[in-house]
Amino acid sequence: MLARASGLTASALRFYDDCGLLTPARVDPLTGYRYYTEGQRERARLIRRLRAIEMPLESISEILSGDLGRAERMLDAHVGELNRRAVEAAVVAESIKRTLAMDERIALPARLLAEAFEQVRSAAANSREIPVLAGILLEATGNSLTLTATDRYRLSTRTLVSRDRQGDDWTLVVDSGHLAPIIDWLRDMDEIHAAPTDHGLLLTAAASAADDAFAGVGSGAAAADAEAPGGAVADADAAADGAAAAADAEAPGGAAAAADSPALDSPAAPAAAVAAVADATAATAAAADAVTGAGSAVGAGGGVGGERRCLVIDESFPDYRAVLSGLGPVRTRVLTARMPLLALLERGCSTVRFEVGATGIAVSGKRLPATVTGCAIDLFFEVATLLPAIDTAVGPDLMFDIAAADRPVVIRSATDGDLTTLAMPTWQPTNG
Incomplete structure (x- = not known):
């Protein structure tokens, strides 16, 4: 039969x-x-x-129609597609295995993490005189991830609320000098899982392009x-x-x-x-x-496909919370628009003077509308210190909390306080 x-x-x-x-x-x-x-x-x-x-049914009918050349081409194309899917399946499977093995991981919106990296790394040191100051401290605690960087003249810190959290609290310092391609990659992702490993910080896309392609296998x-x-x-x-x-x-x-x-x-x-x-x-x-064996090679070096590794700096990060707690009471608060201030700072001066009065502020003699609470005060800033803080700030309006002319000034969004930056004033130039 x-x-x-x-x-x-x-x-x-x-x-x-x-x-x-x-x-x-x-x-x-x-x-x-x-x-x-x-x-x-x-x-x-x-x-x-x-x-x-x-092999799809419609293709089987064509293969068996009697045209040998056509049948061979269709079979070769189909096997090529199966091979491609098999490689993608190996990549996804290896990524899943690593994800399952992560005892400590935190899930975050990938684009938000990219934005936070971009904002905070502006405060990291450009030199390697003190290597850890060229890094960004990551602290996974509770349901959040806090990123902090400082070069001793600036300090930026931002806290992101996680979508999901597993395992104990952890901290590490990632090297900010190698983040540019990772930030670009994060912008194309949806959700990311971050976890500390023996080889650095592992970022794994929760839904990568390989997952989407493999879904059709x-x-x-x-x-x-x-x-x-x-x-x-x-x-x-x-x-x-x-x-x-x-x-x-x-x-x-x-x-x-x-x-x-x-x-x-x-x-x-x-x-x-x-x-x-x-x-x-x-x-x-x-x-x-x-x-x-394809999966075993995935993730070597900087990672491929749905994951990336961030290099870490194995040194203790300064106690930035001691700096924040020691700022002293706010004597003057200034609320002003970000873009006009940014335009003034981009004009090329090396040092700018902030004159804070009862009705507004003057930046190197240029008046800007502002809402001022507290006493009048004069400050001087190196543009190289202040410009990155203003450029990467969140929202259209900024709030400056000033304790004294020789104490760090706290800069944050007037509407979203999850990014906080400290900028240290400088001494008044000798030419007045």
Whole structure:
């Protein structure tokens, strides 16, 4: 019988009949039993083998149409696609394994982390005289991640609320000098998982492009089967004995269609297509073996695809909280628009004078509207210290909290206080 000879189940034979892919030579009008010719046995076997490598039904029909060149090209293209998906699957699987192994991780919006890195790193030192000052301190505590950097003249700190948190609290210092490509990569991600490892900070995309591509692996065949009349699904992996039993159960009185039963003519699969399918099956198996070790190389160096590693500086970060707690009471508070102030600072002077009065401020003699609370005061800033703090600030309006002319000035958004920057005033220039 065809079921036993081909390795297809009776339900699969019905399904391929409904699809027009393997039409019986004759159907008994009384019992509905299907009869096939000897020549259709090889076609049935080819269909089973093609479905075993996830070849879509419409492609199977073309492959078996008799055009050998067309069949070989389609098989090569399909195997190439399977190889690509296998590599992507290895990447995703390796990433998932590492994620599962993370005892301490925090989930964050990737674009928000990119923004925080960009803002805070402006306060990191450009020189390596004190190496740790060229880094950014990351502190995962509770449900948040705090980023802090300081070069002793500026200090920036921003706290991000996590989407999810696992494990104990942790801290480390990442090297700000290597963050530029990572920041660019983060801007294209949705959610990121950050976790400390023995080799630095590991950033893993929760939903990478590889995940999206891999989501379609094997879906073509399943989708085609799902559309079959009556919802029948072809079980290409059924054992021959099981297929025979199913066929026997269908036949009235246990009768079965013999392989050599007389029947009408039907198109036979070309012998060349048999060889082509055999070659494609072997190539797919070889590709699976080649992909086995692909995942082990993922993430070497800076990472690929859905993950990146940040280099760390293995030194103790200064106690910046002691600086914040020792600022003293605020004597003067200034609220002003960010962009006009930024435009004045970008004019190229090395030092600017801030004259804070009751009705506004003057920056090197240029008046700016501002709301001032507290006493009048004069300050001087190095533009190289103040400009990055204003440039990376959050929101259209800024708040300056001033304790004294020789104490750090706290700069933060008037509407969003999760980014705080300290800028140290300088001495009045000798030319007044």
